[in-house]
Amino acid sequence: MDLHIGPEPDEGRRAGLERALRDAVRDGRLAPGARLPATRRLAEELGVSRGTVKAAYDQLVAEGYLTARQGSGTVVAPLPAAGAGPPQSGARARAPLFDLRPGAPDVGAFPAAVWLRAVRRAVAAAPVSAYDYGDPLGRMELREALAEYLGRARGVVAPPERILVTSGAIQGLALLTRVLEGGTVAMEDPGLPFHREVVRRAGGRVVPVRVDALGVEVDDLRDPAAVVVTPAHQYPTGVTLHPSRRRALTDWARARGALVVEDDYDGEFRYDRQPVGALQGMAPGQVVYLGTASKTLGPALRLGWMVLPPHLVAPVADAKLHSDHSTETLGQLALAELIRTHAYDRHVRACRLRYRRRRDRLVERLGARRRVHGIAAGLHALVEVEDETAVLERAAAEGLAVGSLREHWHADGSREGLVLSLIH
Template sequence: MPKDWAGVDLHLDLDTSGGRRAGLERALRAAIGTGRIAPGAPVPSTRALAGHLGLSRGTVTAAYDQLTAEGYLTAIPGSGTRVAEAATRGSPRPPAAEPGEPGAPVHDLLPGRPDLSTFPSSAWLRSTRRVLASAPPGAHALGDPRGRPELREALAGYLGRARGAHADPARIVITSGYAQSLGLLATVLAGAGPVAMEEPGHPFHRAIVRRAGLDIVPLAVDDLGARPGGLDRAGIAVLTPAHQYPAGATLAPDRRRAFTTWARDTGGVLIEDDYDGEFRFDRQPVGALQGTAPDHIVYGGTTSKTLGPALRLAWLVLPAHLVEPFAEAKRLADAHTQSLAQLVLADLIDTHAYDRHVRASRLRYRRRRDLLVETLRARVPHVRVLGIAAGLHALVLLPPDGPGEDEIMRRAASRDLALMPLRDHWQDPAGRPRGFIVGYSTPLGPTYPAALDALCAVLA
């Protein structure tokens, strides 16, 4: 613990009209009482604050002593002076909503993120140390909007061997999450015509496309994946071929050929969202669709499902003619994705720590999915679980003659269980199957069985 807090900056609205010490005390009380200085935060040393404000050190020391006596500050020998933990009189901070923290549901089965308690912190720290020890000074400057060359090289090798993609580093662009990838693509391809998107599909992704001013053509989904019917009205198609979201199907071989033939014959652009392609449990994952037509397919990947969404690291492998327009759109959006995390991820991939984490996660999620299917089959056999043995979620369909989504959501709320209904994933939910998308990767490890108990009680 540092003993000298001289380096801590502190802005105070100081009014000394009633005396310097009194004015300093008022300013400190206001800053602490409104929460502008957080409980537990250090305050500057008396010498540093006196020099900054032009006051005598004795005046600052007396003010600190008074606020310590009042309970605003606490002095810990060897650790300097800090704001007392119970000092803030202002409005409380909003509660956090992460699993296991105040304000979060007791049982969280929402889809969309991995088990965050398994983030490979030790491996990330080792890679970070290597990167900081060896990174050139230019790593801290504005860089290529396409991303760091180290990460593009590492991804080219990884995507080729793990996902069967044709990934030339010169055709890879690093983005700040798949949402940015899709939004920038929609802008770059705005003149290509309507966008065919899976139905049901991700509502947030539809909103991104609509915001760019593009119309959406629905592609019906069944247990063989998206149907190619409707492509004649579109110039762009967005697919999740390895593991359709949310239905969980894999795109059948004849449909893969139909989509790539459409792209070749018409000049249309296919966007492949390979959001969780590494996680196939019953067999080797299906290779990327992009590998069959790299000049017509944009391949999109992300660390959101393998490591965590907060990293905001994603990538596109683009046809050659789209690299420069997309890189320019990225430059205008945010210059480039932050460099140090890119270098750390490159090191994780090069040292195979990333592969080891993915393999361990694959086994963990397979066990979770197996337990979900077995539990529902034994305790609530009237519901159906759709989708292949893959990914981080399963689609659970309700029987047509039982309680609907609204009733199940009310029951879930009474048990503090977070679920995602299927209805928002349809462009028109009228007359559609009813169900829920269960994220079995979301609960922290020890809480998963209890979450399944709550789910069964709600569906019973």
């Protein structure tokens, strides 16, 4: 390892070396477990005798900053964090015994071996240009693979030149809001609070639009620049947007020159119904399609995509360029390889079967006395309860973490319920 330390000129060599090493350990520049250079090598680099370095090491071992074992070299000892107090006690400090909060896939099902093979093949075949700065739209290999997959599996009209690769749906939503230059964005009520905050922080003004048993209430829309919807499996109610509402929504967008943003976050997962195609296929010129690998593979990949109407490709690409320039390349190439070889399809089908079994077990445990919604598809369910606060308190006392419907309303909502993961 290279070690950057600098004894002060007016210090003795040994004292200066001890002080420099001690400071490096204290301020974290030398992390616990880091192996120090051999005494002979460090002596040569610093222009001091090997005996001076050994004496400094021995002193810091005696003080507890370093540890030394025969044949293992000298390493930095673990130290307590600065300002660390005693461990917290009480129910709030304990992790739940069972976590049914929604929002994440089963990351334990990540196909690590398949992904590793895809990375190896992608890197072996990658041109030299793959290691340069990337196109803000993303690698053409992935855009072409997505065009084929989205058209086949989700009914999306997705020419590669209208696909932009992002670090996830959140970035896509933020980029669009920036392009709308602070316009009004209607968002489902109830809906995900974090998404509302993303729009606000990107400069948009958020207004609610009600969701009922048929999906978003199109008649509630006034004159927003855009409306964000989850038509395949509404979050958190689990409603699928009714065909009549789909037509009304796309007609509204055409008549007003407005934008519909379709968040298809879990559209691949269906259990008791035929696949419902993406809304974007009905109106490619008015709908922005947001997709992501976070729910199918894992959030750690930070890979998502947008399918844009033609007039938005250039401005959104410019916003991407001035946001983070481009999404990392090697992950794009690996995902393209997964899709091209249909390993992605196989993984999604395997997850679908696994999640369906877990869904069935959850519904069985809940019993017939509970009204459960949204279980025909997706990664979560809504369970009706009469007293949400009481149920949440009882669940917490039993070590069970669940999602609350109350926190999803823009303001106070009259309906109460629990939002449960179907997959944990």
